[in-house]
Amino acid sequence: MLGSGLGLVLAVLIASAGAARAEPQGDATESVKRGAAGYRVCSSCHSLQPGVHLSGPSLAGLWGQKAGSLEGYGRYTKALKAADVVWDADGLNAWLADPQALVPGTTMTLRGIADDQARADLIAFLRMAMAEGGVETVVKAGLIAERTAAGQIPPNLSTLGADFRISAIRHCRDAYYIAMESGTELPIWETNVRIKVDTSRRGPKKGAPVLMRSGMAGDRVSVVFSSLSELKETLVESCGPRSGAETR
Ligand code: HEC
Known part of the structure; x- marks a missing residue:
């Protein structure tokens, strides 16, 4: 009884410590704005439009989802599909710090974002953008341009x-x-x-x-x-x- 109670307390402590790591410092709105600016590097390989897959999969609706789970994207690595990772603040924090360390063998060639604040800002933005219908929210709020949201789609x-x-x-x-x-x-x-x-x-x-x-x-x-x-x-x-x- 006592043992499982302590376990629960510890689990809660660990969970909140994890959340704190990815929590932005200072004004939340400013953080989201900085994150939106930082998102530009992602848009060369990702679209926020549902079902639009570029070199990387669409990020639409992925908040809270398991890694490598989109039906319409056929180019996931086995490593990402098998990874026991969920795209919440903690999962994204580890991924964006060093994709290769979290999922060895992934084809996402991003080197990783070393700065804690820059990652927290980006995740604050992704929390909105990767939610269901997130692309409309972030474009309407003027956080990113429609063409950045679309991703760098090759010419027709x-x-x-x-x-x-x-x-x-x-x-x-x-x-x-x-x-x-x-x-x-x-x-x-x-x-x-x-x-x-x-x-x-x-x-x-x-x-x-x-x-x-x-x-x-x-x-x-x-x-x-x-x-x-x-x-x-x-x-x-x-x-x-x-x-x-x-x-x-
Ligand atoms: C050079 C291209 C490239 C860039 C830049 C890039 N990604 Fe990726 N991303 C990929 C590829 C390719 C995959 C699939 C990797 C695999 O299957 O191992 C991926 C996968 C992902 C996934 C997992 C998707 C899923 O369905 O599980 C997330 C989340 C993600 N990227 C976020 C980002 C963010 C945020 C940025 C910007 C900081 C970014 N990526 C920058 C190419 C890129």
Whole structure:
């Protein structure tokens, strides 16, 4: 009797100590505001819109949920799925301090937020943002912009015009020769070309792979196909002048 009573007291003490660690210091409103500013780094990989999964899963409605439990996100690591962690103040505090330490092998590459106050501020914001319907609350309150809430969604490639569309592409020696629908053929060093597939609704249209420029100097490009089979059919090894383009 006495033993279990003491156990209960200890459990309560430990629980409240845990909560205190993640509790923001000072004015709660200021804390949430600072947390909202800090959330910007998260938005490069996460959306707060329900069901919108970027590189990381949507964070909508995850407050109080078990780690790795969203049905619609197929890229969880086994480690995160198996982790005995709940996304409340304590769980998030440990996760954001050092994701790799809490869940060894996780693919969330964030280095961790060492500053206790910065973590507490961020968690104060996440408590609102990750609640059911949280995205509306935080956008209406002016805490973050709608586009930050949406996350950094890649550009919509399905609506790009002929200037971006590729008619043929061949590889020869150390370069890709990319024939555009507009008629020009661009020779680009192979190391500067990223070959990608985007199967989402915002990906390129079937049969219309696109060329996107990136990198500071604009000398890097991404070639994006609508499917892997299209990529396999389109890429050929050929040193004949414009051979790919002429077959079209
Ligand atoms: C570079 C991309 C990236 C950044 C930046 C990032 N995350 Fe993540 N996050 C991920 C990935 C990927 C996963 C899934 C990890 C896994 O399955 O192991 C994840 C998982 C999570 C989860 C668990 C979700 C679930 O369904 O269990 C939470 C919570 C989370 N991140 C919060 C944050 C917060 C808050 C920030 C900002 C401080 C942040 N993340 C920054 C990529 C990122």
